[in-house]
Amino acid sequence: MSSKILNVGLIGFGLSGRYFHAPFLSTNPGFKIKTVVERTKNDAQEFDPEIGNARSIEELLSDEEIDLVFICTPNDTHFPYAMDALENGKHVVIEKPFAATEQEARQLVDLAKEKGLILTAYQNRRWDSDFLTLKKLISDSKLGDVIEYESRYDRYRQVVPTESWKEKSVPVGGNVYNLGPHLIDQALVLFGEPETVTADIRAVRPNSEIDDYFDIRLGYKDKLVILKSSLMVFENQLRYVLHGTKGSFIKGGLDPQEETLRKNILPTEKPWGIEPENRWGKLYTEEFSGTIASEAGDYAQFYQNVYDAIVDGAELAVKPEEIIRTTRVIDLAFQSSKEKKVMTY
CATH class of the missing domain: 3.40.50.720 (NAD(P)-binding Rossmann-like Domain)
Known part of the structure; x- marks a missing residue:
């Protein structure tokens, strides 16, 4: 180093x-x-x-x-x-x-x-515990060929009087821009560029000034990718549902790193990024059905990669061309929702 x-x-x-x-x-x-x-x-x-x-x-x-x-x-x-x-x-x-x-x-x-x-x-969510776990399951072919992938990132936030720009109708505001980049980037990392983009983006909370719900669907020749988020989900346990030719994987809960950081605990604390067992997902196949221990999450890898790219010329983990394709999906999602059309990527 x-x-x-x-x-x-x-x-x-x-x-x-x-x-x-x-x-x-x-x-x-x-x-x-x-x-x-x-x-x-x-x-x-x-x-x-x-x-x-x-x-x-x-x-x-x-x-x-x-x-x-x-x-x-x-x-x-x-x-x-x-x-x-x-x-x-x-x-x-x-x-x-x-x-x-x-x-x-x-x-x-x-x-x-x-x-x-x-x-x-x-794009720190590439180093979430849950995403690293399902990425490993896919690369190890535990699910076979993925046929359907659904990823959700829900919250429960009632509309209350606030001066926060996050709840105001402002340029580049709303939930698609807030949580959408996480879900879209993860899907594109796993499956590459889609053929089509279809979306339903709306406000579902009473008195909401922003889009607080989206259902974005990426169409591929051999699979359907569903990305959803709502700010009106009281029980927001569901995170991933994957169905493949060999089995299924269902996972709830969120990576623990954010909640740990909010407690003023530094990432030098070990062990780091370890999910509680009650958040581990379940794999269902003919060979094995049961709980799968989650991989450890580690956002520190993002920062080290940025350092290595600047100082040593290493390849970026989050590449410019990958960033562009995420922004393209967001553009097409808004257009699809507005025009009620399936958009060609």
């Missing part, structure tokens, strides 16, 4: 910056969180007093010592902030959604390529 230390700047220090990025960056010796942009607060200094504070994006980007920028701000700012960071010669990691449209995503990817900079999306 190289001894080079990358100076990191975080734009924003809300849930994403504080509970996802800061713990992993601060415990990886290859990174130093140098500066965080907070316009009025000083939350980053409460996490680590040695972190510097910037009151504007311009102040952060003008710092020539900053190598890498994480963009952890409201969705509609991702594209302009990323463009500015790249123009200022910074490597960039963008929170989901990467961009509002495929066209914006391509602009960012083209600029990064032109500048010779690393650009990627924070």
Whole structure:
């Protein structure tokens, strides 16, 4: 491992910056969180007093010592902030959604390529315990050929008076942009590009200002992929249902890393990413039917890969072409839902 230390700047220090990025960056010796942009607060200094504070994006980007920028701000700012960071010669990691449209995503990817900079999306759910488990089952051919794949990411959130942009009708808002990138990216990692995209996107909660429900279906020659999310599911246990030519796999619960990080536990705590047994999935085949122990989740691999890509020229785990295809599916899903049509990918 190289001894080079990358100076990191975080734009924003809300849930994403504080509970996802800061713990992993601060415990990886290859990174130093140098500066965080907070316009009025000083939350980053409460996490680590040695972190510097910037009151504007311009102040952060003008710092020539900053190598890498994480963009952890409201969705509609991702594209302009990323463009500015790249123009200022910074490597960039963008929170989901990467961009509002495929066209914006391509602009960012083209600029990064032109500048010779690393650009990627924070698709941390590739390192979820449950996803790693079903990925292994598929690669080990425990299910045979997958015929049907359903992935859900549900929550129960009633509409209450709030000033949060996440519940407002704002550009690049709503649940498709919030949880959709996770489910879409995982499906494309497993099965590649689909032939068709069909979607039903709507608001189901009383007084909701945003799309809070989606059913996105990816059509393949040999399988159907169903991606669903609702913010009005009180019992949100179901996570994955896979049916293949050799058997089925059914899994509930969510990877424990987020809830662990929210308790201010750093990822140096061992063991890490271990799911409780009551979240383990069940495999049903002629050879074996029973509980399958989950693989350990580990978001730290994402950060190490970004470091290796910048310092040693390693291949990115979350590649630009993979990011573009996710934004394309989102574009087609909105069009399909609006026009009530099956869209060709």
